[in-house]
Amino acid sequence: MPDFTGAVWRKSSRSVTQEGECVEVTSTDQHVGVRDSKNPAAGHLAIRSRAWQTFITGLKQGQFDS
Numbered sequence: 646m647p648d649f650t651g652a653v654w655r656k657s658s659r660s661v662t663q664e665g666e667c668v669e670v671t672s673t674d675q676h677v678g679v680r681d682s683k684n685p686a687a688g689h690l691a692i693r694s695r696a697w698q699t700f701i702t703g704l705k706q707g708q709f710d711s
Contacts, residue, residue, distance in 0.1 A: 647676040647691050656682060 652671040667682035677697040680689035692700075703709060 647673055647678070649673070649678045649689065649691075652678065654678070654680065654682075654685070 649671055652673075654669040654671045657668045657670065669680050669682045669685070671678045672694065675694055677692045677694055678689045679692065681687060
């Protein structure tokens with residue numbers, strides 16, 4: 646598991662700020678961390694950077710649209 650101690654987390658520009666439903670991300674050379682900004686102490690997901698990029702590309706291409 647990658648160590649995100651001291652990492653700078655940033656909120657997604659697509660998050661809803663009024664209701665506090667925000668996703669935060671951070672990254673290292675090999676991993677991306679994703680967590681709920683309302684409850685950062687609950688932990689985070691650690692995703693390999695390459696898999697994250699594949700996911701983001703799929704989002705942009707509409708692969709997950711219903």
